[in-house]
Amino acid sequence: MLKGVLNYAHYLLEESVNKGETVIDATCGNGNDTLFLSDLVGQDGHVLAFDVQELAITSTREVIIKHGKSNVSLIHDSHANIKQHLPKDERQTIGGAIFNLGYLPKSDKKIITKPESTIKAMDDILEVLKKNGLIILVVYHGHEGGKEEKEAILKHVLHLSQQKYSVLQYGFINQKNNPPFIIAIQKNKQ
Numbered sequence: 001m002l003k004g005v006l007n008y009a010h011y012l013l014e015e016s017v018n019k020g021e022t023v024i025d026a027t028c029g030n031g032n033d034t035l036f037l038s039d040l041v042g043q044d045g046h047v048l049a050f051d052v053q054e055l056a057i058t059s060t061r062e063v064i065i066k067h068g069k070s071n072v073s074l075i076h077d078s079h080a081n082i083k084q085h086l087p088k089d090e091r092q093t094i095g096g097a098i099f100n101l102g103y104l105p106k107s108d109k110k111i112i113t114k115p116e117s118t119i120k121a122m123d124d125i126l127e128v129l130k131k132n133g134l135i136i137l138v139v140y141h142g143h144e145g146g147k148e149e150k151e152a153i154l155k156h157v158l159h160l161s162q163q164k165y166s167v168l169q170y171g172f173i174n175q176k177n178n179p180p181f182i183i184a185i186q187k188n189k190q
């Protein structure tokens with residue numbers, strides 16, 4: 001069976017992230033990916049979860065408290081500032097990262113991820129990602145501003161060095177209404 005995009009995103013992270021690693025949820029929203037990553041890295045690991053919206057930080061806090069998770073740091077800031085928030089001793093050891101682009105479901109559709117900050121965050125994470133680590137972008141693009149972000153990201157990743165990175169696009173091409181797709185970037189060399 002072909003996996004849906006969210007299942008495939010999680011599958012790729014399961015295949016590449018190890019227990020005890022530091023990982024990043026660049027857009028924590030309602031906390032679903034944060035919870036997934038928290039389980040993946042286990043008690044000795046660390047999840048850095050970013051969001052610009054107070055509502056998203058509150059929702060994710062509720063999720064991690066409900067599930068008794070103590071390995072998550074919630075960061076109420078743009079992922080464009082990721083570098084400032086990396087713990088000193090964890091800087092070269094990021095095990096993986098996920099971005100869910102677009103807006104928070106059932107919330108303000110004007111608060112969306114933007115091309116400049118998404119691309120800056122991706123590039124900053126690529127610098128500190130472990131060898132064979134993955135950055136996963138789940139690209140939603142049906143909303144206002146989504147097309148511009150999609151195009152900017154595709155243009156950017158198309159030009160990443162093929163020696164240093166392998167870039168995969170995964171999605172269903174016969175679905176209606178701008179279905180989301182995945183971009184997965186694997187770092188081949190340290």
Ligand SMILES: C[S@@+](CC[C@H](N)C(=O)[O-])C[C@H]1O[C@@H](n2cnc3c(N)ncnc32)[C@H](O)[C@@H]1O
Binds near residue numbers: 026032079080105114
């Ligand atoms: C599609 S939602 C994320 C859904 C989330 N992964 C989940 O499991 O519920 C996108 C989120 O990105 C957040 N966002 C937008 N711009 C951001 C930025 N520059 N830095 C961090 N988060 C941002 C929005 O506030 C929103 O919560």
